[in-house]
Amino acid sequence: MHSQRNIGxxxxxxxxxxxxxxxxxxxxxxxxxxxxxxxxxAQVRRDLMAVGCCxxxxxxxxxxxLIESIGELLDTPxxxxxxxxxxxxxxxxxxxxxxxxxxxxxxxxxxxxxxxKVNRVMHGCRCYPVEKLENTVRKKDLRVGIVxxxxxxxxxxxxxxxxxxxxxxxxxxxxxxHVARDVFVEDMDMTMSLEKAAFFARRxxxxxxxxRVS
Amino acid sequence: MHSQRNIGxxxxxxxxxxxxxxxxxxxxxxxxxxxxxxxxxAQVRRDLMAVGCCxxxxxxxxxxxLIESIGELLDTPxxxxxxxxxxxxxxxxxxxxxxxxxxxxxxxxxxxxxxxKVNRVMHGCRCYPVEKLENTVRKKDLRVGIVxxxxxxxxxxxxxxxxxxxxxxxxxxxxxxHVARDVFVEDMDMTMSLEKAAFFARRxxxxxxxxRVS
DNA sequence: GCCTGTGAAGCTATTCACAGCT
DNA sequence: AGCTGTGAATAGCTTCACAGGC
Numbered sequence: 001m002h003s004q005r006n007i008g009x010x011x012x013x014x015x016x017x018x019x020x021x022x023x024x025x026x027x028x029x030x031x032x033x034x035x036x037x038x039x040x041x042a043q044v045r046r047d048l049m050a051v052g053c054c055x056x057x058x059x060x061x062x063x064x065x066l067i068e069s070i071g072e073l074l075d076t077p078x079x080x081x082x083x084x085x086x087x088x089x090x091x092x093x094x095x096x097x098x099x100x101x102x103x104x105x106x107x108x109x110x111x112x113x114x115x116x117k118v119n120r121v122m123h124g125c126r127c128y129p130v131e132k133l134e135n136t137v138r139k140k141d142l143r144v145g146i147v148x149x150x151x152x153x154x155x156x157x158x159x160x161x162x163x164x165x166x167x168x169x170x171x172x173x174x175x176x177x178h179v180a181r182d183v184f185v186e187d188m189d190m191t192m193s194l195e196k197a198a199f200f201a202r203r204x205x206x207x208x209x210x211x212r213v214s
Numbered sequence: 215m216h217s218q219r220n221i222g223x224x225x226x227x228x229x230x231x232x233x234x235x236x237x238x239x240x241x242x243x244x245x246x247x248x249x250x251x252x253x254x255x256a257q258v259r260r261d262l263m264a265v266g267c268c269x270x271x272x273x274x275x276x277x278x279x280l281i282e283s284i285g286e287l288l289d290t291p292x293x294x295x296x297x298x299x300x301x302x303x304x305x306x307x308x309x310x311x312x313x314x315x316x317x318x319x320x321x322x323x324x325x326x327x328x329x330x331k332v333n334r335v336m337h338g339c340r341c342y343p344v345e346k347l348e349n350t351v352r353k354k355d356l357r358v359g360i361v362x363x364x365x366x367x368x369x370x371x372x373x374x375x376x377x378x379x380x381x382x383x384x385x386x387x388x389x390x391x392h393v394a395r396d397v398f399v400e401d402m403d404m405t406m407s408l409e410k411a412a413f414f415a416r417r418x419x420x421x422x423x424x425x426r427v428s
Numbered sequence: 429g430c431c432t433g434t435g436a437a438g439c440t441a442t443t444c445a446c447a448g449c450t
Numbered sequence: 451a452g453c454t455g456t457g458a459a460t461a462g463c464t465t466c467a468c469a470g471g472c
Contacts, residue, residue, distance in 0.1 A: 004410065005463075011409040015388065029431070038390050042465055045433065057431040057471050074409055076416060082408070089310065093303035094404065097388075102405075105412050143415045144408070167422075168415025170408055174229065174311075176252050182422055184414035186407045190308065191316075193400045194296070194358070194384055195225040195288055196218065198319050200398035201357045201382025202290060208381075208396055219441075243453070256443055259455065271449050271453040 002050055007074070009047050012037050014070045020063050029060035071104075081108035081142045083166065085157050086149035087117050087127060090172055094146060099123035107146070109136055133157070137164030144168045151175040216264055221288070223261050226251050228284045234277050243274035285318075295322035295356045297380065299371050300363035301331050301341060304386055308360060313337035321360070323350055347371070351378030358382045365389040 016036045020028055030048075031041040048055070051069040055061040082098075084091055084107045091110065098107050110127045112118060118129045128136055137145070137160075145161035147154050147169060154173035161169065168184040171177050174191050230250045234242055244262075245255040262269070265283040269275040296312075298305055298321050305324065312321050324341045326332060332343045342350055351359070351374075359375035361368050361383060368387035375383065382398040385391050388405050 003462080004414070007413050008403075008406050008410050011406040012390070012403065015405065016390075031431095036390065038392065040465070042467095043463095046464075049433070053433060055432050057433095058429095059472090060431070074413055076412075080412055080416070082412070089303045089307035093307065096303065097404065098408070102409075105408065143419060144412050146408070166415070167418045168411035168413075170404075170411045176226070176230075176250065178252065182418045184411060184418055186411045188402060188404070188407060189222075189226065190311065190384075190402070191229065192222050192225040193402060194312070194319065194360070195316075196222050197382035197384045197398060197400045198290075198294055198296070198358050199221050199288055199382075200218070201380070202294070204381045204396045204398055205357060217441075245453095254443070256445095257441095260442075263455075267455060269454050271455095272451095273450090274453070 006047055006050055009037065009039065009043070010050065010070050010074060013044070013047070014067060014074070017063050017067045017070075021067065025063055027059045027061065028063055028066075030055070032060070075104040079103065080105050080144065081140055082106070082144040082146055082170075083108065083133075083137050083140075083142045083161065083164075084110045084125075084146040084148065085112075085130065085133065085161070086147065086153075087112040087114070087122065088148060091146075091148040092122065094148065095123040095125055099125065105144075108140055108142060111136075130157075133160050134164040137161060137166060142166060144170070146170045146172070147177070148172045220261055220264055223251065223253065223257070224264065224284050224288060227258070227261070228281060228288070231277050231281045231284070235281065239277055241273045241275065242277055242280075244269070246274070289318040293317065294319050294358065295354055296320070296358040296360055297322065297347075297351050297354075297356045297375065297378075298324045298339075298360040298362065299326075299344065299347065299375070300361065300367075301326040301328070301336065302362060305360075305362040306336065308362065309337040309339055313339065319358075322354055322356060325350075344371075348374050348378040351375060351380060356380060358384070360384045360386070361391070362386045 013033060030044040034041040034044045051073050054065060054069060084094060087110050095107060095110060107125050110125050111130045111133050113130050118127050120127050143166055145166040147157055149157050151173045154175050155177060158169055158177045158179055162179055162183055169177060170186050172188045177185050227247060244258040248255040248258045265287050268279060268283060298308060301324050309321060309324060321339050324339050325344045325347050327344050332341050334341050357380055359380040361371055363371050365387045368389050369391060372383055372391045372393055376393055376397055383391060384400050386402045391399050
């Protein structure tokens with residue numbers, strides 16, 4: 001219950017539900033949501049138990065009510081802020097993507113060492129020099145940190161974020177972060193994921209060829 | 215055996231091993247590698263069974279031999295190529311990051327709709343107009359595709375890549391891709407990951423406060 | 429009839445624990 | 451003594467299957 005996987009899928013369901021809402025769909029069945037999310041219907045129903053089920057037989061789940069219920073679990077009552085460190089191509093992409101999208105979870109401050117990038121406002125987000133990281137994070141009470149700096153800097157930045165009060169990290173640097181056990185780390189390891197995709201692409205390819213022979 | 219998790223961790227171990235090699239470390243114990251990778255020693259040993267174990271009691275594993283063994287599983291004998299679609303901030307970041315890093319797995323072609331970006335060479339990679347996607351992928355025999363286009367374009371791009379022969383996708387678009395079952399999809403869902411980090415940050419924070427009271 | 433909610437079964441992944449080695 | 455390799459135990463996750471409801 002409330003496992004990492006579970007929470008991740010609920011986030012996916014919510015995004016899909018917003019899409020359905022836009023299309024004026026009022027009700028959705030578990031198997032419909034399942035095929036949109038590429039999981040089984042049983043999985044959807046099981047996941048939705050985490051938000052306190054609310055489906056009606058025959059019609060399924062009320063889309064807007066379901067969005068609200070998932071929001072009650074995933075969102076804080078008050079908006080929660082995140083800090084982004086490293087305003088390179090990747091950091092800029094994230095700033096652009098998250099700006100104004102989630103009212104309850106926005107990037108409230110960005111940091112970089114490059115003086116040229118600092119003291120500007122990018123995609124509605126103020127940029128600070130990295131020296132002010134710890135204090136700014138503390139002052140703004142940010143609890144989530146996004147690390148988009150080179151691998152060599154990542155560990156030091158993570159430690160500064162944690163000193164500032166951050167309890168959840170989203171790490172894009174190609175390195176493992178060593179932090180206290182009570183800090184949650186989500187790794188976005190592109191090298192690993194690409195190698196995985198390459199490995200399983202090859203395996204599928206072999207399977208396909210074997211099938212053609214038989 | 216050779217599960218997704220297993221392959222992912224092997225990729226991580228390999229990167230750590232390269233770091234050890236640079237530091238002139240010849241041998242490594244499972245528990246050393248484990249603490250670098252933030253997993254248990256038993257997990258490391260179990261994972262290494264997938265490459266055919268090769269440790270010696272007392273001294274542990276020979277770093278360079280282990281790198282080679284993992285490479286035999288993860289890499290193809292001939293270099294394997296990937297296609298990247300969508301040369302925005304995110305795509306550029308990936309091109310820059312992967313350029314010249316892995317000799318056995320490189321981005322061999324990039325695609326975009328923007329005529330200004332096309333027919334240039336970025337980070338050693340040639341850029342093509344997206345109309346030439348399917349044919350170029352087929353001609354160059356690329357089996358891995360990286361999707362960094364907006365959500366609205368992602369499904370169409372994925373289908374074109376698969377028609378061109380791609381069997382593994384690395385998807386950065388905030389949407390689920392619906393492809394044949396024999397195509398591997400690895401999702402890099404930033405919204406999901408950020409919401410997950412926010413959720414567990416909050417939970418850790420609550421736990422910490424509870425501890426302080428007791 | 430066809431849906432949801434859920435106990436129970438089945439499956440996968442991780443950890444334990446110890447034999448075997450040096 | 452302290453390591454690896456691995457069967458066995460455990461924990462965690464997903465799917466099955468069906469009772470209950472509209």
